[in-house]
Amino acid sequence: MEIFIDTANIDEIRKANDWGVIDGVTTNPSLVAKEKGKDFKTIVKEICEIVHGDVSAEVVATDYEGMLHEARVLAKVHKNVVVKIPLTPDGLKAVKALAKEGVRANVTLCFSANQALLAAKAGAYIISPFVGRLDDIGQDGVQLVEEILQIYDNYEFKTKVLFASVRHPDHVKQAALIGADIATCPFKVIEQLYRHPMSDSGLKQFLDDWAKLGQQIK
Numbered sequence: 001m002e003i004f005i006d007t008a009n010i011d012e013i014r015k016a017n018d019w020g021v022i023d024g025v026t027t028n029p030s031l032v033a034k035e036k037g038k039d040f041k042t043i044v045k046e047i048c049e050i051v052h053g054d055v056s057a058e059v060v061a062t063d064y065e066g067m068l069h070e071a072r073v074l075a076k077v078h079k080n081v082v083v084k085i086p087l088t089p090d091g092l093k094a095v096k097a098l099a100k101e102g103v104r105a106n107v108t109l110c111f112s113a114n115q116a117l118l119a120a121k122a123g124a125y126i127i128s129p130f131v132g133r134l135d136d137i138g139q140d141g142v143q144l145v146e147e148i149l150q151i152y153d154n155y156e157f158k159t160k161v162l163f164a165s166v167r168h169p170d171h172v173k174q175a176a177l178i179g180a181d182i183a184t185c186p187f188k189v190i191e192q193l194y195r196h197p198m199s200d201s202g203l204k205q206f207l208d209d210w211a212k213l214g215q216q217i218k
């Protein structure tokens with residue numbers, strides 16, 4: 001499973017990328033808005049120079065022509081840009097037209113299996129079901145991802161399934177268990193993936209015992 005980082009913060013991206021586990025990046029308008037005062041295209045370009053994988057950048061137009069225009073502008077920033085398009089009738093129409101031009105689309109804000117079916121038929125490169133946001137309203141986000149994986153498998157759709165809106169490390173484990181192609185995680189969750197109290201206490205014990213020896217490894 002690929003692990004993406006879900007942020008537009010350059011420091012977080014640089015740090016997680018240095019750890020060697022990041023395969024790509026997802027951003028959205030809310031995440032970009034947190035990086036006050038920075039030009040959007042400059043942020044996207046900078047991210048693409050740090051992480052050598054897919055980088056999702058979202059359009060903000062809501063009409064077909066506007067989305068096409070913004071998608072083409074964003075796709076020109078770097079060859080790794082995947083344009084994020086919202087799941088609406090105009091959005092999927094734009095996805096279809098962009099696919100013909102070779103522009104890859106990540107269809108975002110997916111909350112149902114039928115929406116995911118339509119996105120795949122339109123030629124989406126990635127579908128992003130928002131698991132955490134469904135969990136937040138008492139629906140089963142993981143089950144949605146399972147349904148999408150089953151439907152895509154039934155009809156051999158090539159669209160990648162991206163487990164989005166990750167809230168905690170257990171979401172990442174669930175994504176891997178059910179076979180999602182990608183999980184996109186906030187920086188905090190990526191950090192948490194490394195952590196186990198027994199790893200920390202075990203290491204401390206090893207180092208304390210070693211210190212008593214007074215030896216060095218040379």
Ligand code: E4P
Pocket residue numbers: 006026027028108128130132133164165166184
């Ligand atoms: C996905 O690409 C989105 O940016 C993201 O996962 C949304 O998550 P949120 O529900 O934490 O905003």
